[in-house]
Amino acid sequence: MMKKAMRISTLFSFSLLLPILVFGAIPSPKQVLGFEPGEDFKLASWDEILKYFDVLQSSSENVKVIELGKSTLGRKFIMALISSKENIENIDQIRKIQKKLHDPRTTSPEEAKELVKKGKAIIAFTCSIHSTEIASSLFSMRLAYWLASSNSPEVKEILENIVLILVPSLNPDGIDMVVDWYRKYLNTPYEASQMPWLYHYYAGHDNNRDWFMVALKETEIMTKVYYHEWFPLLIWDIHQMGQNGPRLFLPPYYDPINPNIDPLLWRELNLLCSEAVLELTKAGKKGVATNAIFDGWYNSANRSAPLRHNAIGILSEAASANLASPVFLRPQNLSSRGRGIYDLNLTQSSYLEPWEGGWWRIGDIIEYEEIVAKTFLKRIAREKERYMLNYYEFARRQIEKGKNEPPYAYLIPLEQRDIPTTLKLIDVIQKGGGEVWRAKKSFKAEGVNFPEGTFIIPLSQPYRAFIKDLLEVKVYPERRVGGALEYPYDEATWTLPLQMGVKVFESNQPINVEMEILPHGFKIKGKVTGKPSSYLTLSGRSNNEIILLMRSIKNNFKAYYIKENQPPYKKGTIFIENRDPKTLTKWVEELGISASWAEKNPKDLIPVKGKPGLYKPFIPNMDEGWTRLVFENFEIPYESLNNSKIRAGDFKNLTSIILPPMNAKSIIEGRSSQDVPPEYSGGIGMEGVSNLKEFVRNGGTLITMGSSSEFPIEYFGIKVTNVLKEDREKPPEKREFFAPGSILLTDSTGSIITFGLPDEIPIFYNEEPVFDSKEGNAVLKFPDFNPILSGILRGESLIKGKSPLLEVPYGKGKIFMFGFDVIHRAQAHGTFRLLFNALIY
Structure with missing residues (x-):
């Protein structure tokens, strides 16, 4: 009966649309969805969003929907092209022009000046990669409708000069998860509660930390669009943040600024965003922050990777409502993270017009975003040729730097510990649009002989900044606020050769050898x-x-x-x-x-030991998700263990159990029944603790990651201490130790789980536990000298000679305590083997 009613409802909806389509009017989102995007308590599912764009495409010659592939869970992944009818008909020629502009090696300055007259500015707006930040997926329909239906001179100018790539969501799976959860619990005590699972199947919030590694389907799809097929000169990634901060953030970005990015590109970005802030102010939109919170240092987000590809990469972050439920905020409810803004009730250079508080709705978010969107579109349309020529100029300057200043190239020899991982690193560079070549003869660089077949990455190519930023060693600048060291927004470094265990040499001399381009997907037969x-x-x-x-x-x-x-x-x-x-x-x-x-x-x-169990709590855990992804990529069978299975001791056929990073209290107590429905509340409880202890005593292996390593210290009675715990409990300005997202050197002690690995192992480390033990064996130890390889480290004396990876016997079994990020967003291939070995030995 329900299915029949739904079919009748669908037919009725389309019958209402039929006159509109027949007579050529452009249907509004409200006519298709039954509500205006931005209404309180109303969200659109992914199917509803797809339906609207399909209807829009059918009724407007200015819209073309392209299915790019499937999401992680198999939903349609689309982008909408919005431009004039003529531009859409000539889209292949427009793309060819943009591709020539992206690579000045094939295009002279004189030719570029002619091409920008014929070409159109290709730009991209991307929405709702973080699915709880859902307003922009609704905004996308309103923006598309405005562009498709308006006959105003400003819209005609936009459509004539711009090809807009509009992506309604970079995470369709998450849209449906969030909408289903919200609709189910609307008007209940759990209306504003967080879902008990990740809103991206593997990565959750970290799906916006995959824009160079490209480990997820969605980022792989869009990286191909950006850097191989369409070459947009601007990518605006539209986000939301917490409820209590500024109403909107726009660049300029906060310090530190990554020096690999061209100052001219920074200036272009800041100029465009400043105009958007001006328009917001003119419209009476208060609470706009700039030069704050979100820095220009790190690489892995959808707003930062484009900057390394000569595109204007813009992040906006609007304050959130409770999804589509409005919130009321008093001035005393408003708070700041620091990082450039220190009191949201005071006027300051980064926050010129404070918001006084009041109701905040999803419709408010969309209104702010529409002003920003229209500013970007109108400005670029008016100065299309300048923006296109600057895009060419940014690339030309990168090529010239690669020709005229060191480093000139990166060299990857064939003699490696792990050839497939070496080729994976090369694949990352190629997916990001970088070119890799191969020497046809042996050659010498800086006095070192390199054989024929050596991989060469010359830096005289358009995406020099992208390549250099991935491969170089980083020195993160020390910054203090009020005496305390200031943390980066995300991490201090990401140097891939160190994370992946691949030997890469930086050449500070030009490479003169005959070479050939390496095809994508290059393999070496085992x-x-x-x-x-x-x-x-x-x-x-x-x-x-x-x-x-x-x-x-x-x-x-x-x-x-x-x-x-x-x-x-x-x-x-x-x-x-x-x-x-x-x-x-x-x-x-x-x-x-x-x-x-x-x-x-x-x-x-x-x-060899059998299948592991992986704890999957009802507190969404991104490291749990990344671990699942890595296990599946390496064909490792596993079983997800929820709270009830651990409380029941249901460990049949399991030989190891993994606890992802989370504190001991959260493991045991989980979430409150006031926060989530009862079926998702609670943790493993003390009965779960007893079952885990019995499992290990009887010969099982417990593997802890990061902060979960405190769990066996507190509850198993082992004689292990976290040497950083006391320092971490001090006020920030009094802390001695500081190592945010850096790569440190460790020494192997020869444990069986280091089998196959070198004597010195770089690890990605982010202020997790470091151990001293009166029992058990250190698998890795920090050396007696400063172990920093890339990033920043202060207070290294606290960890000298201590262990970030410990093996502790317990009954007939053992506990492996990983005090560092052994998986790290599927990037740390150089330490994967430590986890794999802990599973099988």
């Missing part, structure tokens, strides 16, 4: 050496060996390891029974790894 015998052996050098191991176990090949050295085999060596040499060889070749047939049969073989 190889099995020796004569077929009873076992295939794995050396531990490549992460992809884990895929081979998991496939083997899945297909009923028995797999073992050795606990002690048995020359020529080192402890930790994996032995896979040779039931089918053809299949094993095929997998080795496909995965690009090296393996060998055993020269002799080893003694004392121990079966």
Whole structure:
């Protein structure tokens, strides 16, 4: 009956639209949705948004909807092109012109001046990557309607001179999660509560931290759009922040500013945003912040990656309502994070017109965003040629820097510990639009001989800033406010060669050797050496060996390891029974790894451990999501464990359990029933603690990550201390230790779980626990000297000789305590193997 009613309702809706479509009028969002976007208590599902854009495309010659692919969970992922009829008909030629402008190596300055007369400014507006920041997905329909329906001179000028790429949501899956949750609990005590799961299936809020690594489907789709197909000169990423801060943030960005980005590009961005702020002020929109909160340093967001690709990358952050429910805020409710704004009730240079408080609605957010959008569109339309020529100029200046100042290139030799991971690093650069070449002959650079086949990344290319920013070592500038060291907005560094364990050399001399461009998707075939015998052996050098191991176990090949050295085999060596040499060889070749047939049969073989369980709390945990993604990428089967399974001790067939980073109190108590519906409240409870202890005592492995390492310290009675705990409890201005999102050097102690890894291992570290122990074994130790490799570190004496990774025996089992971010947003391939080994040994 319900389905029949829904079909009748849908038919009725389209019957109402039929006269509009027949007679050529452009339907408004209200006519299609049944409400005006921005109304209190009203949200649109992804299907409803798709329906509106489909209807708009059918009724307007100024709109073309393009399906780009599927989201993580299989929903349609679209963008709408909005421009004049003539521009849409000639879109291929417009794209060709934009592509020529993006690469001045193929276009002279004189030719560029002619091209900007013929071309159109391609720009992109992207909405609701963070699905609880949902106003912009509604805004997108209102903006599209205005552009499609208005006959005003200003709109005609916009459509004539601009091709707008409008993405209604960068996370369609999350839109439906949020809308379904909100509609279900509207007018209940849980109307404003946070969902008990991530709004991106793997990354949650971190889906906007994937714009160089490109580990998620959505970022892969849009990175291809941005840097391979459409080359927009502006990307505006539309966000929301908390309720109690400024009503809107727009650049200029807060310090520090990344020096790899052209000052001319910064000036262009600031000039355009200043005009938008001016228009907001003229319209009486108060509470606008600039030069505050959001810095210009870090790389991984949708507003920062474009800046490294010669595009104007703009972030806006509007204050949130309770999704579509209005909130009332008094002046005393308003608060600031610091970072450029210190009292929201006072006029200051970064906040010239304070908002006095009152009701704040989703419609207010949309009104602010519409003023910004119209300012950007009108200004670029009026000065289309200047913006296009500057886009060309930004790229030309990058190429000239690459030609005339060091570093001139990055060199990646073939001799690497992990070839597939090396190729993954190259793939990251290529997906981001960077060019990688390969030497056709041997050559010498800075006195070092490099063989034929060496990968070369010259910096005399348009996306020099992107490449350099990923590969160089960072020195984050020390900044103090009120005596306390000021934290970066996100992280101090992201140097990929260090995170991924890949040897990359910076050349401060030009490279003169014949070379050829490396095609995308380049692979090196794996190889099995020796004569077929009873076992295939794995050396531990490549992460992809884990895929081979998991496939083997899945297909009923028995797999073992050795606990002690048995020359020529080192402890930790994996032995896979040779039931089918053809299949094993095929997998080795496909995965690009090296393996060998055993020269002799080893003694004392121990079966590889089985499936892990991964704790999935009802407090959304991004590290849990990233861990799932990495496990699935490496074909590691796992079981998600919720609170009830742990309380019941339901650990059948599990050999290890992983606790993602979260404090012990949250693990045990979870969320309050006042905050979420009862079925999502609570944690594992003390019965869960007892079950985990029994699991380890009986031979299981407990793996803790980051802050969850405090859990066994508090509840298992182990003699381990976090040497930073006392310092972390001090007021910020009195703290000695400071290491926000930096890469530090550690020394391996030779534990079996370091099998295959080098003696010195860089780790991504973000002020997580560091251990001193009277029992157990340090797997990694910080050296006696300053271990900083990239980023910033102060107070290093506190961690000298201490351990960020500990193995503690407990009954018949053991606890591996990872005090650092071993996965780090699927970037830290150089330490993945530590976690993988902890699962199997």
